[in-house]
Amino acid sequence: MSVLEILAEYLSRSMVRNALIVGTLISLCSSLLGTTIVLKRLSFIGDGLSHVAFGALCIAMVMSLSDKMILVLPVTILVAMILMGSNEKKMIKGDAAIAMLSVGALALGYLLLNVFPNKRSGNVSGDVCSTLFGSTSILTLSKTDVILCGILSCVVVLFFVVFYHRIYSITFDEGFASATGIRCGLYKMLLSIIIAVVIVLSMQLVGSLLISALIVFPVLSAGRVFRSFISVVTASGIIGVFCAVTGIVASILFSTPIGATVVCVNILVFAVCFLFGKVFGRH
Amino acid sequence: MAQIKGTNVSVGYEKRIVAGNINFEVNEGDYLYVIGENGSGKSTLMKCILGLEKTVSGSITFGDSLKQKEIGYLPQQSMIQRDFPTTVGEIVLSGCLNRLGWRPFFGKKEKEAAIEAMKKLEILDLEKRSYPELSGGQQQRVLLARALCATGKLLLLDEPAAGLDPYVQEQLYALIYKINKEDKITIIMVSHDIEAAKKYATHILHIGKEKSVFCTKREFIKENGACLF
Numbered sequence: 001m002s003v004l005e006i007l008a009e010y011l012s013r014s015m016v017r018n019a020l021i022v023g024t025l026i027s028l029c030s031s032l033l034g035t036t037i038v039l040k041r042l043s044f045i046g047d048g049l050s051h052v053a054f055g056a057l058c059i060a061m062v063m064s065l066s067d068k069m070i071l072v073l074p075v076t077i078l079v080a081m082i083l084m085g086s087n088e089k090k091m092i093k094g095d096a097a098i099a100m101l102s103v104g105a106l107a108l109g110y111l112l113l114n115v116f117p118n119k120r121s122g123n124v125s126g127d128v129c130s131t132l133f134g135s136t137s138i139l140t141l142s143k144t145d146v147i148l149c150g151i152l153s154c155v156v157v158l159f160f161v162v163f164y165h166r167i168y169s170i171t172f173d174e175g176f177a178s179a180t181g182i183r184c185g186l187y188k189m190l191l192s193i194i195i196a197v198v199i200v201l202s203m204q205l206v207g208s209l210l211i212s213a214l215i216v217f218p219v220l221s222a223g224r225v226f227r228s229f230i231s232v233v234t235a236s237g238i239i240g241v242f243c244a245v246t247g248i249v250a251s252i253l254f255s256t257p258i259g260a261t262v263v264c265v266n267i268l269v270f271a272v273c274f275l276f277g278k279v280f281g282r283h
Numbered sequence: 284m285a286q287i288k289g290t291n292v293s294v295g296y297e298k299r300i301v302a303g304n305i306n307f308e309v310n311e312g313d314y315l316y317v318i319g320e321n322g323s324g325k326s327t328l329m330k331c332i333l334g335l336e337k338t339v340s341g342s343i344t345f346g347d348s349l350k351q352k353e354i355g356y357l358p359q360q361s362m363i364q365r366d367f368p369t370t371v372g373e374i375v376l377s378g379c380l381n382r383l384g385w386r387p388f389f390g391k392k393e394k395e396a397a398i399e400a401m402k403k404l405e406i407l408d409l410e411k412r413s414y415p416e417l418s419g420g421q422q423q424r425v426l427l428a429r430a431l432c433a434t435g436k437l438l439l440l441d442e443p444a445a446g447l448d449p450y451v452q453e454q455l456y457a458l459i460y461k462i463n464k465e466d467k468i469t470i471i472m473v474s475h476d477i478e479a480a481k482k483y484a485t486h487i488l489h490i491g492k493e494k495s496v497f498c499t500k501r502e503f504i505k506e507n508g509a510c511l512f
C-alpha cells in the first residue's frame with residue numbers, strides 16, 4: 001500500500017477525522033492567542049496555567065468526575081484571572097510566585113493520583129503520562145466533544161477578530177491604551193478567560209507539559225519572517241494549523257505520540273523561519 | 284471656564300505625598316511647561332490628570348467639554364518592547380481607538396486621521412516601516428502621531444525629547460509648537476529644557492519640594508526664574 005492509500009484508509013475513520021478537526025481548531029486558537037501571550041511577555045503565565053489545569057484534572061480524576069471539564073475549566077479560569085489581574089510591576093515580581101504555583105499544582109496532582117489511584121484504570125503512571133504529554137484520547141473523542149470543542153474554538157476566534165484592534169493596543173502599549181480611555185481591565189479579564197479555555201482545550205491534544213509549545217512556537221516562527229502585527233497574527237494562525245495537520249497525520253502514519261509530533265513539526269517550522277529570517281534579512 | 288484646573292492638588296503614592304499644593308489652570312490653546320527636579324512628581328501629576336493614578340487630595344477638573352478620554356498622551360517610559368513586530372501605520376492608527384465606541388473596526392475617517400497625523404509629523408514615508416528598526420527620534424514622532432490621533436484638544440507629553448540629539452530635539456519642539464499654534468491643541472509638556480520653555484511656553488509650572496509655582500512665561504522671564512523659589 002502506498003502512503004496515500006494508508007492515509008485515505010485512516011481518513012475514512014471518523015475518529016481520525018475528529019482528531020484532525022479538533023487538533024486544527026485548537027492549534028488555530030492557541031496560535032492566535034499566542035501572539036498576545038508571547039508579545040506581552042506572558043509566556044510564563046501560559047505555562048503556569050497549564051500546570052494548574054493538570055492539578056485540577058488530577059483532582060477531577062480522583063473525584064471520579066464523569067465530566068472533568070466541570071472542575072478543570074472554572075479553576076483554570078479563576079487562576080488566569082488572578083494572574084492577569086495583577087498589574088505589570090507586580091507581575092514581574094510574581095514570576096517566582098507563578099513558578100511556585102505551577103510546580104505546586106504539578107506535585108499536588110501527582111501526589112493525589114498516587115494516594116487515590118483511579119479504580120478503573122489502576123495505572124498511575126499511564127494516567128500521569130497521558131495528562132502530561134497528551135494521550136491517544138484525542139482519537140477517542142465523542143461527537144459531543146468535537147461539537148463542544150468546535151463551539152469554544154469559534155468563540156475564541158470570533159473574540160480575537162472582533163476585539164483585534166483592542167487586543168493590539170493592549171498588547172503593544174497598555175499604558176497608552178488605558179490613558180486614552182480603553183478599558184484595559186475588562187479586556188484583560190476577557191482575555192484571561194479565553195486563554196484559560198484555550199489551555200484546557202489544548203490539554204486534550206498535547207497534554208499539559210507541551211501546551212506552551214502550541215502557544216509560543218507559531219508566533220515566534222512568524223515573527224522571524226514578518227514585520228507587521230497583522231501579518232504576524234495571520235502567519236501565526238496559518239503556521240499553527242499547518243503544524244497541527246502535518247503533525248497529526250505524521251503521528252498516525254508513524255504511530256508516534258500526537259502531542260510530541262505536533263510540537264516537533266513546530267520546531268522544524270521555527271528552524272526554517274529562523275533561517276529564512278537570517279538569509280533574507282530584516283528589511 | 285478653563286480646560287483643566289487643578290486646585291490644591293497633592294500627588295503621591297499610597298498616602299505618601301510626593302508633591303503638594305499644586306495649583307494650575309490651562310486654557311484652550313495654552314502651552315504649559317512642567318519643570319522640576321528628578322523625582323519631584325511631574326510624571327505622577329501627568330498620570331493624575333489622565334486618571335491613571337489618584338490624587339492624594341485636591342481636585343483636577345475638566346472644562347470646555349473636554350473628556351478624559353480625549354487626551355493624547357506620550358508617556359515618559361513606555362513599556363514598549365524592542366522587538367515588537369509592528370509597523371508605523373499600525374501604531375498611529377491605534378491612537379484612534381478611543382473614537383471607535385462599540386464598533387470593532389476602523390473606518391475611513393480613522394484611517395484618514397492617521398494619515399493626517401503622519402503627514403503632520405512628517406513620517407508618512409515611514410508608514411510601512413517596522414517600528415523597532417526606527418531611530419529614537421523617528422520612534423518619538425510615531426508615538427507623537429499616535430497621541431495626536433487620540434485627541435483634537437489636548438496633548439500631554441512627558442519628556443518627549445529625552446535622549447534625542449539637540450538638532451532633532453529642536454525639530455521636535457518646532458513640530459509641537461506648530462501643532463499648538465496651527466491646530467489650537469493645548470499642550471502640557473514635562474521637560475528639563477528651560478531654554479525651550481522660555482521660547483515656546485505660555486505658562487510654566489514648577490514642581491518643587493517645598494512649594495509649586497504656576498506662572499506665565501512673562502513673569503518667569505521678568506524675574507529670571509526667581510519667582511520659582
Ligand SMILES: Nc1ncnc2c1ncn2[C@@H]1O[C@H](COP(=O)(O)OP(=O)(O)OP(=O)(O)O)[C@@H](O)[C@H]1O
Pocket residue numbers: 296301319320321322323324325326327328359
Ligand atoms: N509606582 C510608584 N510607586 C511608588 N512610588 C513611585 C512610583 N512611581 C514614582 N514614584 C515615586 O514618586 C516620586 C515622583 O516620581 P515621578 O516619576 O513623578 O518624578 P518625575 O518628576 O517625573 O521625575 P523625572 O524627572 O525623573 O521624570 C519619586 O520619588 C518616585 O520614587
Ligand SMILES: [Mg+2]
Pocket residue numbers: 325326327359441
Ligand atoms: Mg518623569
